[in-house]
Amino acid sequence: MVLKLYGTPEAVGTTLAVAMTLAEKQIPFKLVPVDLQVDAHKTPEFLALQPWGQVPVIDEDGFILFESRAICRYLAQKYESQGTPLMPAVDDVEGRALFEQAAAVEISHFHLHAWTIYFEGMGKARKGLEKDQAVWERAVEELSRKLDVYEEILGKQKYLAGDEFSLVDIFHISFGALLRPAGCDLMKTKGPNIARWWKDITSRPSLKNLRLGRPIISTAL
Known part of the structure; x- marks a missing residue:
């Protein structure tokens, strides 16, 4: 099945x-x-x-x-x-630990702010609600501060969990890809390391074929 x-x-x-x-x-x-x-x-x-x-x-x-x-x-x-390969092998104890560290960073320091920017900038309109500009601006400010650290991390390695593309990068795309449509362009303007990383992970064929915001086509035969 x-x-x-x-x-x-x-x-x-x-x-x-x-x-x-x-x-x-x-x-x-x-x-x-x-x-x-x-x-x-x-x-x-x-x-x-x-x-x-x-x-x-x-x-x-x-x-x-x-x-x-x-x-x-x-x-x-x-x-x-x-x-x-999207996760380090189970027997790569240090690699798996660094992966989980990066995954924790995404959920603790990125997701909430990105989701709030999306919800205030786009999600509320779809529900017929009014945007709270002050909440949106605070979320942008908080995310900008968090991305200062991202810029440092990505100056030392290619991706968030190390030098290999992983699930952690995919996790960031969930709502990171909705930032620009919601009026926030931080992923391109915050710093050269973030811009390089973001262009890399959002240029993958797997994402291009999905086409953000367009209908998903099943791949079942």
Whole structure:
């Protein structure tokens, strides 16, 4: 049975991260679109899969898994021998520790600010709500401070977890790719090391083929 990905019809947010991981690992999948605009994620049928009523979710032969970072780790480890290596090998203790360190940095120092910029800059409008400019500006200011450290890190290594592309970079794309549409251009203007890294990871064929904000096409035969 082909893996099912329950997610947004378009390549955005955390659904984009899972779809990009599937592409990097060359895993066939069937998209089951969940239209958030009509609350399809709050139906009893969907809540039976994901009790929090959030996307994405995968179903692989009856194995149900939610939370995008958990899904991506699962795919990277189960399909370790195919496609792009996205995590250090289990027996590479130091490499795995540095990977987890970088993953913790993403969720602690990047995600909340990037999500807030997106939500105030785009998400609220989709819900018919008014943007809080002060909240948006504070989030931009906070992210800018965090990216000062990113600039230093990326001056010493090619990617966030070291010199190899990894899931950590994909995690940043989830909402990092929505910053510019939400009115924030920090990923290109903050510093040369960040700009170099961002151009690198957003130029990968797996992401280009998905086309940010466009409908996701299943790869199942």
